[in-house]
Amino acid sequence: MAQTMKAAIFIEPGRIILGEKPVPDVGPLDALIRITTTTICGTDIHILKGEYPVASGLTIGHEPVGVIEKLGSAVQGYHEGQRVIAGAITPSGYSNASLSGCGAQCGGAHGHGWKPLGGWRFGNTIDGAQAEYLLVPDAMANLAPIPDGLSDEQVLMCPDILSTGFSGAESGRIRIGDTVAVFAQGPIGLCATAGARLMGAARIIAVESLPERAEIACAMGADHVVDFSKVDPVDEIRRITDGRGVDVAIEALGLQETFEAALRVLRPGGTLSSLGVYSSDLRIPLDAFSAGLGDNRIVTTLCPGGKERMRRLMEIIASGRVDTGSLVTHRFGLDDIETAYDLFGHQRDGVLKVAIHP
Amino acid sequence: MAQTMKAAIFIEPGRIILGEKPVPDVGPLDALIRITTTTICGTDIHILKGEYPVASGLTIGHEPVGVIEKLGSAVQGYHEGQRVIAGAITPSGYSNASLSGCGAQCGGAHGHGWKPLGGWRFGNTIDGAQAEYLLVPDAMANLAPIPDGLSDEQVLMCPDILSTGFSGAESGRIRIGDTVAVFAQGPIGLCATAGARLMGAARIIAVESLPERAEIACAMGADHVVDFSKVDPVDEIRRITDGRGVDVAIEALGLQETFEAALRVLRPGGTLSSLGVYSSDLRIPLDAFSAGLGDNRIVTTLCPGGKERMRRLMEIIASGRVDTGSLVTHRFGLDDIETAYDLFGHQRDGVLKVAIHP
Amino acid sequence: MAQTMKAAIFIEPGRIILGEKPVPDVGPLDALIRITTTTICGTDIHILKGEYPVASGLTIGHEPVGVIEKLGSAVQGYHEGQRVIAGAITPSGYSNASLSGCGAQCGGAHGHGWKPLGGWRFGNTIDGAQAEYLLVPDAMANLAPIPDGLSDEQVLMCPDILSTGFSGAESGRIRIGDTVAVFAQGPIGLCATAGARLMGAARIIAVESLPERAEIACAMGADHVVDFSKVDPVDEIRRITDGRGVDVAIEALGLQETFEAALRVLRPGGTLSSLGVYSSDLRIPLDAFSAGLGDNRIVTTLCPGGKERMRRLMEIIASGRVDTGSLVTHRFGLDDIETAYDLFGHQRDGVLKVAIHP
Amino acid sequence: MAQTMKAAIFIEPGRIILGEKPVPDVGPLDALIRITTTTICGTDIHILKGEYPVASGLTIGHEPVGVIEKLGSAVQGYHEGQRVIAGAITPSGYSNASLSGCGAQCGGAHGHGWKPLGGWRFGNTIDGAQAEYLLVPDAMANLAPIPDGLSDEQVLMCPDILSTGFSGAESGRIRIGDTVAVFAQGPIGLCATAGARLMGAARIIAVESLPERAEIACAMGADHVVDFSKVDPVDEIRRITDGRGVDVAIEALGLQETFEAALRVLRPGGTLSSLGVYSSDLRIPLDAFSAGLGDNRIVTTLCPGGKERMRRLMEIIASGRVDTGSLVTHRFGLDDIETAYDLFGHQRDGVLKVAIHP
Known part of the structure; x- marks a missing residue:
């Protein structure tokens, strides 16, 4: 060597x-x-x-x-x-965070305790x-x-993109029959779309303006593509859902604009599952948050890692469910x-x- | 009129x-x-x-x-x-069982309390x-x-068969990447297979001997069909899974034989989701149950009803996800x-x- | 009459x-x-x-x-x-929201659909x-x-205060052994403290400056009281938890200041359970949110209602668990x-x- | 040395x-x-x-x-x-079972895969x-x-008894306001009683005939003690609950008799959380199981181990919540x-x- x-x-x-x-x-x-x-x-x-x-x-x-x-x-x-x-994230397995099922926040040089993003090494x-x-x-x-x-x-794609994208659907706790919006169809958003489809969403609305990405989104399972460069995505998603809103909105870009839109398209009691890496403070508009009384959830997820996660993702690839x-x-x-x-x-x-x- | x-x-x-x-x-x-x-x-x-x-x-x-x-x-x-x-099951909405999310066990003439199978009217x-x-x-x-x-x-099929079959997958808490066995591919078993596929199972093993049902099972999402009239299904499922066993086994027939086989193919920590209507006492063999120490779950589900459940199922039909x-x-x-x-x-x-x- | x-x-x-x-x-x-x-x-x-x-x-x-x-x-x-x-909130039982277990967001004059705060009539x-x-x-x-x-x-207190306070602990998914902070010990915060204790929190840190409320907080189950008028509550909670942070922080006031502090005391992977009624937009500081990568959750809950909820709360009162x-x-x-x-x-x-x- | x-x-x-x-x-x-x-x-x-x-x-x-x-x-x-x-159970941390949060079933000499009871070394x-x-x-x-x-x-008691007893309450998913029965008040049953109390059960019914154990059961949180040597425990628990049955029954002995009684006292939709180590096959009577249609769950748990579990249990001891x-x-x-x-x-x-x- x-x-x-x-x-x-x-x-x-x-x-x-x-x-x-x-x-x-x-x-x-x-x-x-x-x-x-x-x-x-x-x-x-x-x-x-x-x-x-x-x-x-x-x-x-x-x-x-x-x-x-x-x-x-x-x-x-x-x-x-x-x-x-x-995986992109390498939990130690023996840290307290790992043993709590949260290896992505696995802490310290010795694997003890918890550290933000500590599993990303x-x-x-x-x-x-x-x-x-x-x-x-x-x-x-x-x-x-x-x-x-x-x-x-x-x-x-298993080490990061697929694991992250799927986790957006998983952390959103998508259930059979849900309506889901996925904001942005870059690699992670596309995998989130695939994850939403895998978990049984009945209707998936992808937000994307690039035609080639829109096309892959449909192949991954999207039922509608909303081109935010042509229509207001909040209005359009409200329209598509007959005013009801979506059960789960997945943010896969990392901007205030998409974060806020994702919040605004939620039905009461809905979940915003955030995957984006933000680079500035976020604002939660009072009305979009029902003044804190809307039974809403905002959940964030860092790419789950570890060999068992990778094994499961490769099983999905091997089965041909997702390409x-x-x-x-x-x-x-x-x-x-x-x-x-x-x-x-x-x-x-x-x-x-x-x-x-x- | x-x-x-x-x-x-x-x-x-x-x-x-x-x-x-x-x-x-x-x-x-x-x-x-x-x-x-x-x-x-x-x-x-x-x-x-x-x-x-x-x-x-x-x-x-x-x-x-x-x-x-x-x-x-x-x-x-x-x-x-x-x-x-x-739905086949008509929760009152106002019984204590309904208000606990368990309307299938909705009780009494006046809708108060809990009664076994009370929602089936x-x-x-x-x-x-x-x-x-x-x-x-x-x-x-x-x-x-x-x-x-x-x-x-x-x-x-929404009022009963689809709702029941899907609930087998849902109560089994199937996750993306799981391996699932479904025992018997009658109408309910077929819908359980479809439900397992909808929820992201990576590998679905259907147990069935009739060729025409085996064929529909594959169309519904099964990756393997085990013909129990030709091979021992427990051995065969162990073989297919490299000795690992399945994460979730769904029983869709209602016999001791299938109940027991479903238990025997579980990995440690796995879940048996039972849909069958049994007509005699069941036996749990000590070894198949790891003497009570295997972190296993046996869950039963009566067809979920109510208009929201029906709405969701019809959304799935409308989306073309399941036919x-x-x-x-x-x-x-x-x-x-x-x-x-x-x-x-x-x-x-x-x-x-x-x-x-x- | x-x-x-x-x-x-x-x-x-x-x-x-x-x-x-x-x-x-x-x-x-x-x-x-x-x-x-x-x-x-x-x-x-x-x-x-x-x-x-x-x-x-x-x-x-x-x-x-x-x-x-x-x-x-x-x-x-x-x-x-x-x-x-x-209850303060009166779900219809028959709305789609009610049938989904989210009666607080129960919609419309006819009980169909979903409406923000619709269950509060x-x-x-x-x-x-x-x-x-x-x-x-x-x-x-x-x-x-x-x-x-x-x-x-x-x-x-069952119709609103107790139901709301407990829901802060429940939505936070407090587990046996958790460390929990509760911001503000007004009536709802006190009930959240009681709820955290009921759910098995090992250590409860109440944030409050009024001595008489601090005293009731201790009677309700708080192990520490942090007087925010004397110390910085974020620093102090970090100190009490040896830098680890809390598993769950409950916000029971409705201000940017407490919302933000609740976010800042979370361990990676922790949950902010928000009960406050806010009256202006909220800001999520980038660092307090680990740029969206901290596996954090922000959950809001509107007081759960309905007779089954009330029955359960009165059982708690009858048992003497909480006074x-x-x-x-x-x-x-x-x-x-x-x-x-x-x-x-x-x-x-x-x-x-x-x-x-x- | x-x-x-x-x-x-x-x-x-x-x-x-x-x-x-x-x-x-x-x-x-x-x-x-x-x-x-x-x-x-x-x-x-x-x-x-x-x-x-x-x-x-x-x-x-x-x-x-x-x-x-x-x-x-x-x-x-x-x-x-x-x-x-x-802990009594020593998960490797790096086995697939451990990484799935099921370290008690942690497999193989090298820690790969899954093995029944594999974490108990x-x-x-x-x-x-x-x-x-x-x-x-x-x-x-x-x-x-x-x-x-x-x-x-x-x-x-943390390595085994407390961890096992608490897990009976945890796997039963006890919620605030539940009614819980615990069969047998040996060391594990007593810790299950303590766990049920910790998780917010409103009413705990302990089944025990020895007066000194009954006394400790009450100190641990039991509200009622049923002496099975004097009354039929199923009848008595039905009576205490006004015919409603219990939300969760914990079996802490390991006999057909207690397993069956635990099943019979469940309300429709209730959970039997089994901790006992059985030494013979178990029988599920058809009527006690509502023919498989009662929305019941039977869950088993092997003592959770690992340092994070131990840390949490010692926090509970340190807080004085349980002695x-x-x-x-x-x-x-x-x-x-x-x-x-x-x-x-x-x-x-x-x-x-x-x-x-x-």
């Missing part, structure tokens, strides 16, 4: 470069993965722009597909050469997946073997990742997701 | 006849429905055989599709001539739907307008209902469900 | 007077209650001040304890002379309880007989209700709740 | 002896605990009698209170000399706590520091453990729980 590797490294706001790093040492609970496929997330663009701060020198990326290169001395139940994924607090090799901490809780017959690209293959619109080698960032960051050429193959 | 009407009347075990009855008077909370389509349920066959006792002289049937003929003096929000259905404790007219009690809680564009036969049209294999006039009972009771000619058109 | 009655009537902002009205006619689903005890709610003060608009001429009040004077022609299961209460959209007689709509869903041995004042008797600090006849409004509205003389005895 | 230690060793049915064993080696994920206090469980008596099979030579016991003697090389976040407990599949030293596997998921100020005996100190009726040194087994196994001298102090 080589002693150094290529990696996409954050230098400063505006600058992620392809650099060289030592291949990491493997601690007793770790596993070293040779990355075969990874991707760039919207969050990485926030990092690139300096909107979400990480340390200079950090390897970016949190969506790994690869092969086990080396296992820590205390890791059992896996073998080298095994194809695996790990790859490309945030430790080196990430846009590299030739990735060190996976708490490997036994996080390495999920890829079922035979599934390709890298078929499972590439995320169509989300990969562009492919690059790791050597071209700066180009990939440029394309994805500027949303050029109808890009939805890129696949990076080191 | 006529003063008398035709009705399928239970006389004694072995004998349901087409007879004549007065058209019922309409009390203040009631509605009189002119039946346009109804059907025969497996439970009606239990009644016919004397296995489930009802009073001699009772009109049978609990699956009404029709048109409002007359509204009680205190009923508001509907109009005569409106096309409606009512049609063709059980009051005259039922296999007649030209049906008196619907507590009409405001139970009349559900049929959406434009849906035919009688499209909504005919129950294929379940209607035979059609009869009310005049021929005795023939229909004979065919359905003996399960002749590949019958799944019959439609009765008065 | 008299033809006219005394009633506390809203005339215009700043003016609620004791006036004369006809005793209402009883419709088929109604019941007429002779009020024996009622009270004034903080919401009534909002109405008095014109902060919450109601029609001029409306009788105010939504907390009735009384005796059945007359039953509607379709009402069964009760008898005249029976001692009863009704007394003293809001129909005449209320601060009168000699009260017409209770949908009586069968709303009249709850008072168990023998309980006095009027013992059950006086709300100490909340009644002052007593008035109906003739003196203007004085009572003056005292309560200005929070004079350490008033918590007044009892009005017509 | 010594090289050998004393331990209570199962030899063959009828024979547990105090023997000598090597002090175990500490693997990278383990911790070695010096036991300061432990106890004997009813399950240990099942083992002694040969009713529950374990390997000859195994050290018995699963309720450890002690001090960290040595930490595995990969264990972080603890220090030697720290006072800790571990101490004194079952690995050496247990009735010894001078105990090796705790997956220490970071299982070691829970004891809060300052709590004595060994105060926390001695399990009174359950310790006898004390022994480890040298006298054979005597302790004799006393406890024959339930002599009013024994509830013994404390063993090595």
